[in-house]
Amino acid sequence: MTGAAEQSPAPQHEVLVIGAGFSGIGTAVGLLCAGIDDFVILDEQDGAGGSWHANRYPGIAVDISAFSYSFSFAPHPSWSRAFPPGAELKDYAEQCVDRYGLRSRLRLNSRVLQARYDESMHLWQVDLADGTTLTGRFLVCATGWLTRPKTPHLEGLDTYTGHLVHTARWDAELDLHGRRVAVIGTGASAIQLVPEIAPQVKHLDVYQRTPTWVFPKPDVPVPAVVRRLFTTAPWTQRAVRLATDAVTEVSFVIAMIHYRRFPFLVHAGEALSRLYLRQQVGGDSELTAALTPAYRLGCKRPSFGKGYWRAFTRDNVDLHTSPIQRITPTGIATADGAEHPCDVLVLATGFHVLDNLPPFPLHGQGGRDLREFWRTERFQTYEGTSVKGYPNLWFIVGPYSFTGGSWFGMIDYQVTHLLRVITEARRRGATQATVRPEKHDASFHRALRRQPNTVFAHPSCRGTNSYYLDAHGDAPAVRPSSTYEAARRARQFDLDDYHYDRAATTPAPAPRPTGAHHATD
Known part of the structure; x- marks a missing residue:
């Protein structure tokens, strides 16, 4: 040395x-x-x-x-x-x-x-x-x-003259009220975005390549009395966490990782999602078929939705499943020969x-x-x-x-x-x-x-x-x-x-203090 x-x-x-x-x-x-x-x-x-x-x-x-x-x-x-x-x-x-x-x-x-x-x-x-x-x-x-953020490789995207925005780089000044909006993508971001903006816009076109398994979102307010209980008796919140952890572990982790052993968990999840879809869109069989995934639950990331599927029953919302052929200066042309104008183009296309x-x-x-x-x-x-x-x-x-x-x-x-x-x-x-x-x-x-x-x-x-x-x-x-x-x-x-x-040219590191521990020990 x-x-x-x-x-x-x-x-x-x-x-x-x-x-x-x-x-x-x-x-x-x-x-x-x-x-x-x-x-x-x-x-x-x-x-x-x-x-x-x-x-x-x-x-x-x-x-x-x-x-x-x-x-x-x-x-x-x-x-x-x-x-x-x-x-x-x-x-x-x-x-x-x-x-x-x-x-x-x-x-x-x-x-x-x-x-x-x-x-x-x-x-x-x-x-x-x-x-x-x-x-x-x-x-x-x-x-x-x-x-x-992932930007899709779409012909003509660089020629679009309207307002172009990715969900991951949202423009805080963007006002969607009364405008024609197009959303490309139907993953987790779109599932949250679509029901939020649908009531605001003049018209909303959503372009879907692959549908997503969606589950009802039990998004209930936490009452003030419960928040006070969590503050004064932290063990109660830890107990809730144990319960939510267990539900997540069984419904997603075990179902995906041990699919061959417990296929009924995936099948039960799919049945629940289909039931939720029918409740959201009513008797529209064509819309139901378009929104139903053709792959096993878990192949892609599933999501919790709050009014996402119901948004497609609105008069001002259309779902498009025909592939996008190109982006035009004023809208989107699809493979079925149609062209749909839009003032705002939202890329809800996820991440690399x-x-x-x-x-x-x-x-x-x-x-x-x-x-x-x-x-x-x-x-x-x-x-x-x-x-x-x-x-x-x-x-x-x-x-x-x-x-x-x-x-x-x-x-x-x-x-x-x-x-x-x-x-x-x-x-x-x-x-x-x-x-x-x-x-x-x-x-x-x-x-x-x-x-x-x-x-x-x-x-x-x-x-x-x-x-x-x-x-x-x-x-x-x-x-x-x-x-x-x-x-x-x-x-x-x-x-x-x-x-x-130990490197011969490097001073020895300081010894670890005694009694140290990880925060989660």
Whole structure:
């Protein structure tokens, strides 16, 4: 080992966290509770909250019960509704930032251009759009999925002369009252947007490529007396959370992951959705047929709706299933030969998900780009969070990370995993932790072995344009595991599944303080 005079400078931060949404906030809180306070949170936006900061279209709301869609260590007793509007989620994110003293650690308006690993110094170098470079011992990619809006490849889109807007980049000054509006897309965003704007507009055309399974949304107000009870007796809110977690786990996670074993759960869900559709549209058999999916429930992301299907029974709303042929300067021409004028064109076309992983060039050992690795050798991770050949790096949301249950449950077990490794590296005086290739491959192959039992293997999933599936036919957007199993594995995986060593040119890290613990322990 070289002498002190030859040692290279230590990294600027022990941990770099990229993303100030809930994934980044949860990571930061976990780091603090583990006694790791030398970190910075980078985000390209001008505020915290991630998707809840960027997305502000009319009707935006959480589509899973807020009692599950929140940190277990930071319950929020003041939700106005069971499925509160997006503004409340944004406020909750800001409250968490202030509650845990993260404001001074935020570095906003900081877009990451690329990250590369220095193999000799065991640190990550992150280049920002402002020309600066930050270095960190460990790197946590907490950027989420819904960060890069997808613009459809439609002929003539650049010739449109009306008002063009994507739901992910909503224009707050846009007034839709009395105007002809076209919405392209019928996914989660459209399901919230359409019933919200239908009463305002002169006419609304909705263009559907693939229908979505929709369920009734039990969006009831939370009475003031219940909110007071949650404040004075927090255990009552924890009990509600256990119930909503269990419902989500059985109705979505178990149904999708163990489809071959419990197909009746999927069939029951489809029956419920069809019943809801008939109740919403009445006896219109043609409309019912057009809105009924031809694929198994779970192939694509299902959603909760509040008046979405009923909106198509309005005189001023039309559903179009004929493919879009081209966009004209004043409207949309469809393959059936019709042209539909519109003053405002709304792209409710979602986000790049798998094709946006990672969301920036990321070079590991040997300089290999992670995008190249994943696209040539398939999306793969160890326990949904780390990748062989990319030391000191963890994803909160990566291939095989999300079980389909609570987003916050995923954040919890992913943070638990990375904290165990970082604190073990500190305990050993190591500057590098690399998942062992054979352990990485075993984890990946376990996921592949389980996929034939999932709903994603059903033939009807092919051709659905589901972001759950990739070009190889794998479903890396979903971890074939229950949330409880994923959490258990995060707590119990063998720490020796990683190889630890220390760079000869780098000062030893500070020892971990005794008595540290994760916020959710």
